[in-house]
Amino acid sequence: MSDVLAYAELRGSQLRGVARETVTGARRLADELGGDVHVVSVGPPGSGEEVASLADYGADRIFTAEDGEFGAYHPDALVRAFQYLADQEEYAAILFPASARGKDLAPRVAARLGRGLATEITDLEVEDGEPVVTRPTYADKAYARVGFTESPALMSIRPNVFIPEESQGSGEHEELEVDADPVRTRVSPVETSEEGKLDVAEASQVVSGGRGMQGPDNWSLLEDLVDALGPGTALGASRAVVDAGWRPHAEQVGQTGKVVSPNLYVAVGISGAIQHLAGMRTSNVIVAINKDPEAPIFDVADYGIIGDLFEVVPELTEEIRKIRGDGG
Amino acid sequence: MNIIVCVKRVPDSGTRVRVTGDGRGIDTSGVKYVVNPYDEFAVEEAIQIREERGEGQVTALCLGPDEAEEQLRNALAMGADDAVLLEAEPPMDGLTVARELAAELEDRDFDLLLFGKQAIDDDNMQVPPMVAEILGLPCATVVVDLDVEDGRAVARREVEGGHEMVELELPAVVSTQKGLNEPRYADLKGIMAAKKKPLEKKEVELAEASTELLSMREPEEGTDGEIVGEGAEAAPELARRLHEEAKVL
Ligand SMILES: Cc1cc2nc3c(=O)[nH]c(=O)nc-3n(C[C@H](O)[C@H](O)[C@H](O)COP(=O)(O)OP(=O)(O)OC[C@H]3O[C@@H](n4cnc5c(N)ncnc54)[C@H](O)[C@@H]3O)c2cc1C
Numbered sequence: 001m002s003d004v005l006a007y008a009e010l011r012g013s014q015l016r017g018v019a020r021e022t023v024t025g026a027r028r029l030a031d032e033l034g035g036d037v038h039v040v041s042v043g044p045p046g047s048g049e050e051v052a053s054l055a056d057y058g059a060d061r062i063f064t065a066e067d068g069e070f071g072a073y074h075p076d077a078l079v080r081a082f083q084y085l086a087d088q089e090e091y092a093a094i095l096f097p098a099s100a101r102g103k104d105l106a107p108r109v110a111a112r113l114g115r116g117l118a119t120e121i122t123d124l125e126v127e128d129g130e131p132v133v134t135r136p137t138y139a140d141k142a143y144a145r146v147g148f149t150e151s152p153a154l155m156s157i158r159p160n161v162f163i164p165e166e167s168q169g170s171g172e173h174e175e176l177e178v179d180a181d182p183v184r185t186r187v188s189p190v191e192t193s194e195e196g197k198l199d200v201a202e203a204s205q206v207v208s209g210g211r212g213m214q215g216p217d218n219w220s221l222l223e224d225l226v227d228a229l230g231p232g233t234a235l236g237a238s239r240a241v242v243d244a245g246w247r248p249h250a251e252q253v254g255q256t257g258k259v260v261s262p263n264l265y266v267a268v269g270i271s272g273a274i275q276h277l278a279g280m281r282t283s284n285v286i287v288a289i290n291k292d293p294e295a296p297i298f299d300v301a302d303y304g305i306i307g308d309l310f311e312v313v314p315e316l317t318e319e320i321r322k323i324r325g326d327g328g
Numbered sequence: 329m330n331i332i333v334c335v336k337r338v339p340d341s342g343t344r345v346r347v348t349g350d351g352r353g354i355d356t357s358g359v360k361y362v363v364n365p366y367d368e369f370a371v372e373e374a375i376q377i378r379e380e381r382g383e384g385q386v387t388a389l390c391l392g393p394d395e396a397e398e399q400l401r402n403a404l405a406m407g408a409d410d411a412v413l414l415e416a417e418p419p420m421d422g423l424t425v426a427r428e429l430a431a432e433l434e435d436r437d438f439d440l441l442l443f444g445k446q447a448i449d450d451d452n453m454q455v456p457p458m459v460a461e462i463l464g465l466p467c468a469t470v471v472v473d474l475d476v477e478d479g480r481a482v483a484r485r486e487v488e489g490g491h492e493m494v495e496l497e498l499p500a501v502v503s504t505q506k507g508l509n510e511p512r513y514a515d516l517k518g519i520m521a522a523k524k525k526p527l528e529k530k531e532v533e534l535a536e537a538s539t540e541l542l543s544m545r546e547p548e549e550g551t552d553g554e555i556v557g558e559g560a561e562a563a564p565e566l567a568r569r570l571h572e573e574a575k576v577l
Contacts, residue, residue: 073492079461100487104469107422107454111461116423116538119452132542137420137451141345142354144420145542184466185494192490199488205576229577249507250486255341255448256365256506264576275341281547285574287566298553302574303566307559315560319567323577 001090001151002035005082007105008054008062009097011190012071013047017202018097020057020164025124025157026095027058027167032126033092036060037169040085042078042178044071055171057164062173069180072189073101075108081178082109091152093131098156099202110154117154118146120259122161122282131155139255139278159202160261161282193250198234200251205229205264206283208236208253210276212269212290212309216246221313222268228320229264236260236280238270254279269309272297289313329384329476330438331374334429335367335403336418337396338449351543363399366444368406368511369504374442375407376509377476385409387438391418391428397527404522405514411527421537422454428532429455430462438499440481445470445503460501467501468494472508 006026008019026037039059041051048064055062065081082094094109096102098120110117122143123134131153137144200206207225219235226233237247239254253260255275265283270276272288272295280286281300288301289312298304305312339345339359346355363371371388378384388403388411390396400411414432418425433441441460446453453469460467472491473484476498483494483502496502514522556566571577 075467100470100485103453104457104485107426107457108461108467110423110454110538111426111458114423114538116421117452117454118539119422119454137544138339138343138345138354138449139341139451140547141343142347142544142546144544146420147540147542149536149538149540184464185468185496186466188493188495190487190490190492197489202488250489264570264574285570285576286553287570293555298555301553303569304553304555305557305559305562305566306555307562311560312563315563316567319564320570320577323567323571 002030002033002092003038003089004030004033004035005038005040005085005091005094005152007096007102008039008041008051009099009101010041010043010047013044013050015050015053016099018099018102018159019054021159021162022095022097022157023054023057023059024164025162028162029093029124029126029131033129035092038063038085038089040081040176041065042070042074042081044068048173048175052171052173055169056166058167058169059171060169062171063176064173065176065178067178067180073187074180075105075185075187076183077178077180078105079108079112081176083112084176084178086113086152093151093153093155096156098158102156106154106156113152115150115152115154116148119156120158121155122158139275140259140281141278158259158261160204160263198232200234200236200253201258201260203232203234204262205233206236206253206260206262207233207266207268208238208270209241209268210238210270211240213241213246221310225266225313225317228317228324230324238276267297267301268313270297271295272300329377329381329440330387331377331384331440331442332387332389332433332436332438333367333370333374333403333408333442334389335371335399336364336390336447337361337392337399338364338447341365341448345546347544347546351545352541353544361395361398363402364444364447366446366448366504366506369506369508370442370444371403371406371408372509372511373474373504377440387412389429389432390414391416391425393417400527401522402514404525404527405518406512407518410525413527413529414532415529416532416534419534419537420450420541421539422452423458423538424534426455426458426462427535430459433459433463440476440498441465441501443501443503445505456501456503465499465501466496468496469503470505471502472505474502474508
């Protein structure tokens with residue numbers, strides 16, 4: 001029992017970025033256990049094709065269910081698909097992304113299978129042939145190492161932690177029959193607030209603004225920096241600016257907002273209150289720009305500039321443009 | 329309409345979390361406990377639904393230690409009608425908690441079962457969908473807007489970069505997110521009334537957990553971070569270091 005099953009999350013018929021991360025996590029685990037990676041998706045007609053491309057990230061067997069009813073999230077059908085596969089195959093682990101959907105779905109599957117689940121893991125190891133995970137608790141103020149009493153071990157992985165790695169899997173594609181009925185929970189297709197807008201929780205670079213920005217009209221400064229950093233960059237915000245109505249709640253980073261773990265996090269005019277740190281301290285590289293040398297954000301920052309953000313940020317944007325070679 | 333709201337006793341969000349010397353848990357000395365903040369949205373929603381309909385019963389349910397009576401009294405002071413405490417130290421394992429709650433709920437008659445979207449201690453985000461699955465009920469999580477009509481509910485849930493609508497036939501399970509409402513403060517009258525409202529305590533034996541907490545640790549403190557410089561003059565040096573040293577550009 002060493003195979004690992006990964007959930008390939010779709011939006012409509014599009015594979016989401018977190019799907020590649022989930023398969024990468026599954027590949028890492030399967031390699032240590034000496035098993036294969038299986039992937040499952042439930043989507044609209046035609047979606048299986050794109051899911052099959054996960055062979056490039058190490059998927060050995062790819063199970064896809066297609067139905068006109070599967071254009072939107074369909075938790076009931078998904079639970080049936082997972083139960084079917086878990087009954088057929090003996091999995092060591094089942095991986096989900098810790099996305100909005102993954103965190104809704106994984107507990108349903110765990111309860112159906114009667115197996116334990118670890119949420120939003122940030123690390124994954126094998127000890128005595130069993131998966132052991134690390135996951136944040138208390139808003140990232142303490143980390144727990146968690147083992148499982150029975151297999152399969154279920155886990156959801158924090159976005160941006162398992163960076164997709166190409167690796168050739170055998171990619172056998174099999175169609176799966178999954179009933180669309182009965183439906184207990186009926187979900188309609190996602191309405192995006194702004195077309196194609198990247199969510200802060202899934203961006204690989206984040207530029208966050210705090211009260212030091214002094215007002216909503218100054219955000220073009222940060223938008224320019226986002227633009228200079230290129231694709232995959234999103235705006236974030238502290239609670240102070242969300243409460244003031246300068247930015248939408250969807251951008252809030254922290255204990256009562258989103259937990260982000262991007263490759264680069266730039267905190268601009270943010271003091272670094274413990275509740276804000278709770279949402280970003282696992283970021284790979286943290287940059288702080290603040291005029292107060294005593295601001296606690298500097299305690300977690302890898303790089304800091306002490307100064308007036310209105311002077312520093314335009315200059316930094318300019319320099320980044322030069323380095324990235326687009327303009328300047 | 330009968331509404332059951334699950335509330336959890338958790339350390340206040342401002343708690344300085346310290347892992348105990350043996351790495352088995354957190355040091356609870358001096359910790360202030362509160363109603364899990366997300367559960368307050370659930371309690372408020374339940375009371376609002378009852379108030380709008382002019383009828384119904386709101387029951388607060390908690391799996392927790394004897395001291396969790398305090399959090400149940402808070403829910404009663406906000407306006408819940410009665411409360412049930414399943415007395416046990418809540419384990420970190422979500423499935424164990426869900427099974428225990430489901431066993432209690434199985435024999436109860438309700439139209440709506442509300443939870444907060446997550447407890448701010450274990451951050452599991454597991455129990456609401458697990459309870460729904462065990463009881464065979466529809467479920468929507470991370471809900472920011474909820475419309476309850478006769479026999480059905482429509483919930484709006486937050487997803488990356490947007491929303492999705494979820495239709496649920498009652499009875500159903502909903503977990504609540506900030507933005508759904510503004511939880512009220514209990515007034516003195518509410519606090520006095522809460523003391524006399526019925527609160528039932530039951531001791532429960534927890535089943536064996538499906539996950540095992542092996543150890544806890546605090547996050548690595550600070551970084552060998554450094555101040556690159558002061559003012560706009562430091563920007564080129566910062567950009568260079570991000571490019572050459574950190575390799576993030
Ligand atoms: C239960 C609870 C939950 C919370 N959840 C969250 C959460 O999820 N996310 C969150 O962010 N907060 C949260 N908070 C709030 C948190 O405690 C802080 O109040 C908040 O993060 C402060 O936001 P800020 O850093 O933007 O503002 P401030 O603390 O006011 O800091 C502004 C900073 O800008 C700097 N500054 C000002 N002008 C300039 C300038 N011209 N150039 C450079 N720097 C400048 C100042 O030196 C200061 O450091 C929560 C609080 C509680 C009690």
